[in-house]
Amino acid sequence: xxxxxxxxxxxxxxxxxxxAAGQVAASAFVVLGILGLLRTGLGHLTDTExxxxxxxxxxxxxxxxxxxxxxxxxxMTASLAGAxxxxxxxxxxxxxxxxxGYVLDATGSDIFGRNATLTTIHLVxxxxxxxxxxxxxxxxxxxxxxxxxxxxx
Numbered sequence: 001x002x003x004x005x006x007x008x009x010x011x012x013x014x015x016x017x018x019x020a021a022g023q024v025a026a027s028a029f030v031v032l033g034i035l036g037l038l039r040t041g042l043g044h045l046t047d048t049e050x051x052x053x054x055x056x057x058x059x060x061x062x063x064x065x066x067x068x069x070x071x072x073x074x075x076m077t078a079s080l081a082g083a084x085x086x087x088x089x090x091x092x093x094x095x096x097x098x099x100x101g102y103v104l105d106a107t108g109s110d111i112f113g114r115n116a117t118l119t120t121i122h123l124v125x126x127x128x129x130x131x132x133x134x135x136x137x138x139x140x141x142x143x144x145x146x147x148x149x150x151x152x153x
Contacts, residue, residue, distance in 0.1 A: 014135060026073025039058065095126040
């Protein structure tokens with residue numbers, strides 16, 4: 001049993017951080033999506049004025065985006081490769097989404113009903129996801145002897 005679990009677990013600190021961060025982000029997105037939908041409902045999906053959820057302003061469309069992002073992430077973060085792709089997708093899609101939130105804030109064109117706090121959180125999460133996705137994993141080198149030559153296996 002021990003051998004099986006060690007084979008499926010990601011190796012290295014960076015890999016474990018990447019998978020764990022992806023799982024935490026996916027879980028947070030799911031919770032935020034569900035709470036947002038419970039608060040806003042689907043009646044006014046694209047209202048420019050969102051409903052307050054603690055200090056966040058959400059509308060139905062924003063809540064659906066969070067829920068979908070979380071469910072996709074829950075599926076993708078089961079492996080290291082999936083977690084890396086998920087982090088890259090969150091970063092690539094989330095950065096322009098956040099920047100657009102700053103541009104459209106307080107205008108009638110913001111169909112996501114965001115506020116500056118939510119936009120800032122989106123930007124921080126997106127940039128952190130990009131850093132994790134693009135941070136190079138340490139390459140595996142064969143064991144070497146003291147004289148610098150690789151040892152035979």
